[in-house]
Amino acid sequence: MRGVFWTVAWVAVLVIAACGGGDSGASSGFAPGNQVSIAGQEINVVLPYKIPERFLDEFARQTGVKVSLNVTNWDSVHAKLVVANTAKTYVADVTEFDWSFTGQFAAAGWYEPLEKVIDPALIRDLSQADAAFNTGGHTYAACYSNDYRLSLYNTNMFMAAGLREFPKTFAELGLAVANLKASGVRYPLGIPMAATEGGVTPWYLLTLAMGGQLFDQHFKPLFADPGSAGYRALQFEVDAVHNGWVSPGSVTLDNAPAFDQFAAGSSAILLASSPGNLPTANDPKQSSIASHVQPALIPGIRGPGMTFGLPEGLAIPVTAKHKDAARAFIEWWMQPANLRLLYQEAGMLPCRSSLIASMATSGELPGGGVLSQELAHVVPLFPQGAPKWYGQFSSSAQGLLNAAVKGDLSVEAALTQLAAKARELAGS
Amino acid sequence: MGMLMVAPAVIITAALVVYPLIKGFQTSLESADTAVGGQPRFVGLGNYGDVLRSSTARDAIVHTVIYVALAVTFELMLGLIVAVALHRAFRGRGIVLAILLVPWALPSVVSGVLWRRVFDPDSGLLNSMLQQLHLVSHPHVWMASRGWALVLIALVHVWGVLPLVSLILIAGLQSIPEEVYSASAVDGATPLRQFRHITLPLLRPSIAVALTIGTVWAIKIFDEIYVLNGTALNTRSILMEVYNTTFVNADFPHGTALALLLTAVTALLAAGYAVAFGRSTT
Numbered sequence: 001m002r003g004v005f006w007t008v009a010w011v012a013v014l015v016i017a018a019c020g021g022g023d024s025g026a027s028s029g030f031a032p033g034n035q036v037s038i039a040g041q042e043i044n045v046v047l048p049y050k051i052p053e054r055f056l057d058e059f060a061r062q063t064g065v066k067v068s069l070n071v072t073n074w075d076s077v078h079a080k081l082v083v084a085n086t087a088k089t090y091v092a093d094v095t096e097f098d099w100s101f102t103g104q105f106a107a108a109g110w111y112e113p114l115e116k117v118i119d120p121a122l123i124r125d126l127s128q129a130d131a132a133f134n135t136g137g138h139t140y141a142a143c144y145s146n147d148y149r150l151s152l153y154n155t156n157m158f159m160a161a162g163l164r165e166f167p168k169t170f171a172e173l174g175l176a177v178a179n180l181k182a183s184g185v186r187y188p189l190g191i192p193m194a195a196t197e198g199g200v201t202p203w204y205l206l207t208l209a210m211g212g213q214l215f216d217q218h219f220k221p222l223f224a225d226p227g228s229a230g231y232r233a234l235q236f237e238v239d240a241v242h243n244g245w246v247s248p249g250s251v252t253l254d255n256a257p258a259f260d261q262f263a264a265g266s267s268a269i270l271l272a273s274s275p276g277n278l279p280t281a282n283d284p285k286q287s288s289i290a291s292h293v294q295p296a297l298i299p300g301i302r303g304p305g306m307t308f309g310l311p312e313g314l315a316i317p318v319t320a321k322h323k324d325a326a327r328a329f330i331e332w333w334m335q336p337a338n339l340r341l342l343y344q345e346a347g348m349l350p351c352r353s354s355l356i357a358s359m360a361t362s363g364e365l366p367g368g369g370v371l372s373q374e375l376a377h378v379v380p381l382f383p384q385g386a387p388k389w390y391g392q393f394s395s396s397a398q399g400l401l402n403a404a405v406k407g408d409l410s411v412e413a414a415l416t417q418l419a420a421k422a423r424e425l426a427g428s
Numbered sequence: 429m430g431m432l433m434v435a436p437a438v439i440i441t442a443a444l445v446v447y448p449l450i451k452g453f454q455t456s457l458e459s460a461d462t463a464v465g466g467q468p469r470f471v472g473l474g475n476y477g478d479v480l481r482s483s484t485a486r487d488a489i490v491h492t493v494i495y496v497a498l499a500v501t502f503e504l505m506l507g508l509i510v511a512v513a514l515h516r517a518f519r520g521r522g523i524v525l526a527i528l529l530v531p532w533a534l535p536s537v538v539s540g541v542l543w544r545r546v547f548d549p550d551s552g553l554l555n556s557m558l559q560q561l562h563l564v565s566h567p568h569v570w571m572a573s574r575g576w577a578l579v580l581i582a583l584v585h586v587w588g589v590l591p592l593v594s595l596i597l598i599a600g601l602q603s604i605p606e607e608v609y610s611a612s613a614v615d616g617a618t619p620l621r622q623f624r625h626i627t628l629p630l631l632r633p634s635i636a637v638a639l640t641i642g643t644v645w646a647i648k649i650f651d652e653i654y655v656l657n658g659t660a661l662n663t664r665s666i667l668m669e670v671y672n673t674t675f676v677n678a679d680f681p682h683g684t685a686l687a688l689l690l691t692a693v694t695a696l697l698a699a700g701y702a703v704a705f706g707r708s709t710t
Binding site: 251392 | 568569573671
């Protein structure tokens with residue numbers, strides 16, 4: 001009897017083991033052309049942002065495809081996608097695809113190339129922003145949020161401090177901050193520095209704005225040298241904490257609460273903001289400083305500095321169950337009227353070049369002049385394409401930079417350790 | 429026949445515990461490049477050596493030991509005080525017990541969010557109170573200093589677990605026969621001697637349960653740290669390092685190796701408690 005028992009138990013384990021290794025549909029799975037009926041299907045979409053209900057309802061009305069939206073915060077979306085795709089299991093039909101995912105996700109083969117399945121005219125119109133999603137001759141996402149970094153400032157506080165325009169250089173920024181403090185603004189600058197992705201983004205931005213790059217073309221880290229822009233960028237953040245330019249709590253502040261504090265009138269300058277925050281900051285329902293917020297170019301060394309793009313796209317995992325419906329959803333999302341609506345109601349700056357030009361001409365983009373000027377300063381963080389180990393690099397950067405601004409590590413120690421990690425990752 | 433009766437339970441356990449453990453162990457022996465399109469290679473116990481040599485993992489182990497030491501000490505001391513105070517009937521005892529249970533009923537993320545408002549450096553209750561009492565001149569960033577952050581996070585964890593520990597000890601106290609106390613009183617034992625020589629020895633099984641639960645939960649501490657200080661290095665626990673390695677870095681082999689080491693240590697500790705308390709109560 002004991003033998004029968006153990007046989008049954010091990011057979012069960014082996015059966016489960018055999019089932020567990022299965023691959024749930026990694027084939028292409030698109031119907032040729034658009035000759036397939038998708039009505040009656042239901043697709044799951046995973047995004048880090050809320051989308052207006054009526055937007056999704058309208059898609060369902062027009063196509064008969066129901067959309068089930070799963071909103072998860074940005075840092076968790078990456079974890080969800082990594083876990084599901086590593087296990088080769090279904091996670092959704094359409095998912096978030098951040099610029100920083102490109103290297104890793106493309107190398108792992110987790111997503112469908114879109115250049116053959118999406119309308120070629122749309123792909124051409126998205127090509128500038130979609131460059132961040134291109135690698136190995138494939139385009140892995142359709143950009144829906146043309147995110148990049150610019151500064152926002154509170155015009156009321158600037159006027160009270162006798163400042164007429166936003167500083168163009170870091171030297172001018174120092175003087176402006178001194179004037180703002182003298183006028184009673186306790187902590188003039190808002191910079192998130194928590195141990196999160198949002199907390200390291202300002203360091204990337206400052207590195208570019210100070211005229212540098214993180215890596216050379218062979219991914220050799222450039223930031224550990226004390227004369228480098230990356231080193232000076234982190235020193236700037238550490239000094240900002242010590243000099244009381246930012247609130248002491250900035251060292252545990254992520255980007256969303258940093259914007260909330262700015263919108264509540266706690267700081268005068270949000271140094272690294274998304275353009276999508278501008279309509280929100282000027283919306284009286286969501287901001288106590290509405291109509292007093294203007295966008296500004298990121299300061300630099302001798303004039304406005306460089307900034308970088310953080311486009312986010314929609315992509316189709318190879319494990320998606322309804323790929324044709326997913327493709328229809330992406331193409332529908334990219335229609336100009338829908339992109340306009342999402343900009344107005346969700347602050348997502350469109351990526352279609354033709355639409356941006358049209359909105360800037362018609363005055364639909366508040367602060368459109370500055371937004372267009374800043375676009376001219378946008379450079380990629382990784383000109384050679386985001387490396388497949390970006391996630392690990394960013395994770396190390398989050399901890400080490402945060403330790404530096406908290407005073408647990410010196411700037412030199414933090415960046416030396418980060419450079420060693422980067423070399424290890426690049427060499428592996 | 430008996431074996432067949434327990435077979436369903438054994439099969440379910442095999443499916444949900446044994447198989448994942450075997451699969452996890454197998455993953456921990458593979459190279460770390462599978463999440464970026466590489467083919468898995470057998471690397472033996474190399475991943476275990478890597479995680480033990482990692483300074484981040486070593487710091488996380490030290491932090492976890494501190495969390496466990498602080499949490500278990502406070503939980504047992506405070507739990508014993510609460511249990512002794514509440515195990516005898518008094519007017520309003522039910523209400524007090526109900527209030528005591530509230531922190532335990534709250535999800536740890538929610539209690540983390542509540543305490544984040546207390547510790548917030550810019551607008552938190554704690555800084556505001558200390559400044560009004562003129563005990564500090566400027567706001568203190570509690571999560572910036574390693575020492576304060578570890579103690580405060582451990583206290584937030586204790587706040588959530590204390591009700592359960594207290595309930596376990598109250599149940600233990602109520603199982604001690606009243607006659608033992610009466611007899612010792614006749615012999616002239618003072619309340620302090622009764623506590624030392626009757627309550628504590630007879631409470632050992634309950635203390636063992638509370639200690640085991642408290643230790644295991646403290647080793648698993650995650651939510652409170654994540655909400656209060658993110659994945660910052662100065663407070664990162666071992667489970668958080670497992671999460672970061674596995675899901676953020678997509679490095680499943682190293683993450684699994686660390687998780688299995690943690691499982692082994694937890695199991696050893698629990699077994700150690702069982703043996704130690706089992707021996708002393710027999």
